[in-house]
Structures are given as structure tokens and as C-alpha cells.
Amino acid sequence: MNAKGASLSRSVGLSASIVVFNPDEPQLRQTLASFGAACEFLRAGVPGCTVALLLVDNGGLGDVRDATDRLGEQGIVCTLYTGHGNVGYGRGHNLAIAQPLGRYHLILNPDIDMSADALAKAIQFMESHPDAGLLTPAIFDDAGEMQFLCRQYPTLIDLFVRGFLPASMRRFFARRLARYEMRAQINGRDTVWDPPIVSGCFMLFRSEVLKRLGGFDPRYFLYFEDYDLSLRAHDVARVAYVPSVRVLHHGGGASRKGFAHIRMFVASAFKFFNRFGWKWF
Structure with a gap:
């Protein structure tokens, strides 16, 4: 593994990791731009707050130096990890999590656009609620519709x-899906404490909690690593859904990505249920 970029300091206030594999480069640039804008907003309200991004290349990153250079101009320490091959989503993030982190660490997908005030509001909430170890935002799709990605045990x-x-x-399973997706609890107004499972596309951790958990379980190559980490997070801290923190998610489901993703989804589901218990109906 090769690490390119400036070394991190333990004094960093916020760190973030993004894992990519053959990414959509325009979308990745947009994600990096929105992250940079949110960091600028955060630092305007918290003078002296330092930020670092750890970009983990599992393969096929291409040349995004224009975007990372722009982050550097915004005062963000940007480090690229490359040369380790496609180790999977969770293990990729674990390469970053093993490094010295900021007080808070953001696990971020390369297909997320966040509102300019998202990080400021997220960290303000965490600072005001020391029992919160993991925060998940309100997540919307390209059409502006809410994605109900807080979940009950599946x-x-x-x-x-x-x-x-x-x-x-x-539609024939609407009531069942509504229960699973917590539609009676999740909305754009109310904070919800301790949803059992939250999405890995945006997870803001108190870094001491994330370190205590040891990051993601490396047995998952792709899919269900966020389910696993969410459930384990409840053992050491509280989890909060905070709708004032808003992001746009461009991602899609496994069935829309072809057979290889369906196969990985099924394999990871098997590992998940073997660990936490099978529930059929």
C-alpha cells in the first residue's frame, strides 16, 4: 500500500474517508466539491477546526488531482491510499480508520452531495449530545424524495x-416495507434516537467510538457492512437520526447493478444473518 499526501495530526478536528472503485469521475468530483464547501462552512463557524480527507483507491480512480488540489486550497489535508488492490468497501475504509483520526470521522460514499451546512449542523449536534456516538442524516434521492434508509432489523x-x-x-408489501423502513418514525423534522440500522453512505462517528468498534468487519466485501457496524455501535454509544443534516444520495440497489452485485449481496446477507440471527418473516 502506498500513501500519497501530507501526514495527519492527532489535532485534526474532522477526518473523512471515501472508498472508490472505478468511480463515476464527474460524480466523485461533485462529491468532493460538496465536501469542500461543507468544510468551508464548518470552519467559518469553528475557527481553527482542521479537516483531513483520506481517499482510498480500490482501483480505477483515474486523475482527480484537480478536485483534490482544490481541497488543498481550501485547507483540507488530502491523502490518497493506493496500490492495495480491491480489498472491498469495509476493508478500504479500515485502511483510513487505522490512521490517527480527528475528533469526529465521517464515512462517506463517493455518490453523496451534502448541503453546505451539513457538517456544521452534524458536529454541532454531536457536541451538544455527548452520548451520541454515530449520526445519520436525512437522505434524499435525485428527485428530492426522502430515502428511508434507517431500518429495523431485516x-x-x-x-x-x-x-x-x-x-x-x-406496492403489495407496502405495510411491511413501511415498518422495515421506519416510515412512521422518520421524517424531515424530528430527531429519532437509536434507529437499529443506518446507512453507510454517510456515517458521522465520534472517532473514539469508531476506534473502539474496530471499524468495519472485514468479512464483508460489499453490502451489509453498514448493517453490522450499526448494530455493534448500539453496544457502546447512542445512534441519532438528525434531519437538519441533509444529503443527496445518487446510489442504486444491487439488483440494478447486475448479477455480480446480486451475488455479493446474497453472500453478505448470509454472513450477516449467521452473525446476528436469521429472521424469515
Whole structure:
């Protein structure tokens, strides 16, 4: 593994990691730009707050030096990890998590655009609630509709319906999906404490909590690593859904990415249920 960039200091206030594999470069540049803008907003309100980004290249990154140079101009320490091959999503983030982190660490997908005030509001919430160890935001799709990515513990039926059935058939399972997706609790106004599972596309951790958990379980190559980490986080801290923190998520489900992703989804689901318990209906 090669690390390119400035070394991190333990005094960094916020660190973040993004893992990429053959990314959509325009989208990645947009993610980096929105991260930079949110960091500028954060630092305007918190003078002296330092920020670092650890970009983990699992393969096919391409040349995004224009975007990372711009982050450097914004005062963000940007470090590239490369040469280790495609080690999977969780293990990729673990390369970053093993480094000295800021007081807070953000696990971020390369297909997220965040509102300019997202990081400022997120860290303000964490500072005001010392029992909170993990924060998840309100997440919207390209059409501006809320994505209900806080979840109850899944059953096999929930996963099949949510991940693989077409929309025309999912309507027959509307009540079941509403329960699984916590639609009665999650909205754009109210903070919700301790949702069982939250999405890995944006997870803001108190770094001491993340270190205590040891990061992601490396047995998952892709999918369910965030389910696993969410459930374990409840053992050491509280988890908060904070709707004043808003992000846009451009990602899609496994069934829309082809057979290889379906196979990885099923393999990871098997590992998840073997660890935490099978629930069929």
C-alpha cells in the first residue's frame, strides 16, 4: 500500500474517508466539491477546526488531482491510499480508520452531495449530545424524495422485496416495507434516537467510538457492512437520526447493478444473518 499526501495530526478536528472503485469521475468530483464547501462552512463557524480527507483507491480512480488540489486550497489535508488492490468497501475504509483520526470521522460514499451546512449542523449536534456516538442524516434521492434508509432489523422477505421486486409489485408489501423502513418514525423534522440500522453512505462517528468498534468487519466485501457496524455501535454509544443534516444520495440497489452485485449481496446477507440471527418473516 502506498500513501500519497501530507501526514495527519492527532489535532485534526474532522477526518473523512471515501472508498472508490472505478468511480463515476464527474460524480466523485461533485462529491468532493460538496465536501469542500461543507468544510468551508464548518470552519467559518469553528475557527481553527482542521479537516483531513483520506481517499482510498480500490482501483480505477483515474486523475482527480484537480478536485483534490482544490481541497488543498481550501485547507483540507488530502491523502490518497493506493496500490492495495480491491480489498472491498469495509476493508478500504479500515485502511483510513487505522490512521490517527480527528475528533469526529465521517464515512462517506463517493455518490453523496451534502448541503453546505451539513457538517456544521452534524458536529454541532454531536457536541451538544455527548452520548451520541454515530449520526445519520436525512437522505434524499435525485428527485428530492426522502430515502428511508434507517431500518429495523431485516427479515429475508424484507430484503427480497426491497432489493429485487419491481415497484409495481412492491406496492403489495407496502405495510411491511413501511415498518422495515421506519416510515412512521422518520421524517424531515424530528430527531429519532437509536434507529437499529443506518446507512453507510454517510456515517458521522465520534472517532473514539469508531476506534473502539474496530471499524468495519472485514468479512464483508460489499453490502451489509453498514448493517453490522450499526448494530455493534448500539453496544457502546447512542445512534441519532438528525434531519437538519441533509444529503443527496445518487446510489442504486444491487439488483440494478447486475448479477455480480446480486451475488455479493446474497453472500453478505448470509454472513450477516449467521452473525446476528436469521429472521424469515
